[in-house]
Amino acid sequence: MDTYLAIASKRDERAYAETPIPAEVRQRILDSGRLSGSSKNRQRWEFVVVSGEAKDRLAEAVYAPENVRTAALVVAIVGEASGFDAGRCAQNMMVAAWADGIGSCPAHLPEADVARLLSIPDGVHVNRVIGFGYVDPARAAAPKAVARRRKPLEELVHRARW
Amino acid sequence: MDTYLAIASKRDERAYAETPIPAEVRQRILDSGRLSGSSKNRQRWEFVVVSGEAKDRLAEAVYAPENVRTAALVVAIVGEASGFDAGRCAQNMMVAAWADGIGSCPAHLPEADVARLLSIPDGVHVNRVIGFGYVDPARAAAPKAVARRRKPLEELVHRARW
Secondary structure (H helix, E strand, C coil): CEHHHHHHHCCECCCECCCCCCHHHHHHHHHHHHCCCCHHHCCCCEEEEECHHHHHHHHHHCCCHHHHHCCCEEEEEECCCCHHHHHHHHHHHHHHHHHCCEEEEEECCCHHHHHHHCCCCCCCCEEEEEEEEEECHHHCCCCHHHHCCCCCHHHHEEECCC | CEHHHHHHHCCECCCECCCCCCHHHHHHHHHHHHCCCCHHHCCCCEEEEECHHHHHHHHHHCCCHHHHHCCCEEEEEECCCCHHHHHHHHHHHHHHHHHCCEEEEEECCCHHHHHHHCCCCCCCCEEEEEEEEEECHHHCCCCHHHHCCCCCHHHHEEECCC
16 A cells, blocks of 8 residues: 555544454564664663453453454564653554554553553563554444544644744 | 554664655654644744754754754754653654655753754743654664664563553
């Protein structure tokens, strides 16, 4: 898919089809995060790929369980990356996935619970959990909250200075 | 450009050719930020497009002046977006630009100085300044700091749990 088309059409999705994600596509998603730029190229992130029973328990810990429970791939971004760098990394993964027909959404999470469930050591920051899955054709319409229009550029852009 | 190719090949650049960026390409870059997903679709970002004299003064305020001074487009992301959401927004802009042959790099900045130079009101957070410009053919090799290899996936990925 064309890059700008993928970026401009990407919607955050929270409910997914049951179709599994092939191994090579999963790898491409993780590589897209891995290859992201970061401050001083520090790459201060690690990825926990959560599946099976751990995924079910994790679903109950996050604020939007469906996003994790129905996802075919769940990735926790952990480590000392800044929020900004973690966002760059996550967006790379989510846009690459979208170009393959896969929706995604970052989950809000109670960090201590997620760390306990995933046996993440003390002092290792859990930044975000992201659910990925093929877009469910039965729910192809965007959920209301996501379908809200974006603000027009005229509202956002200041020229030369504020 | 294919989405995954753009994501995987994107390098952060800090020195640019003098070629101006056409208006429609500038708009596509800003739209890529504008259309980014954000927590609860709050879109808590505004963009200050810095040019002319303000750009020269800004270059002296950031830690890597060349990134701003030689850039054909300089965008400050300001507002109450989380670092994570600002990172998603910035990555959208930078990957879209890359697909058009335009390099970019976020600049580290002393926030108070930048706010003063751009007349940004008290209480409005300056998240990042990003320089954009066509890749300078005379300097097409990646600077050493950027060319460092990324860690392999095996070092980053934990399966099921830490």
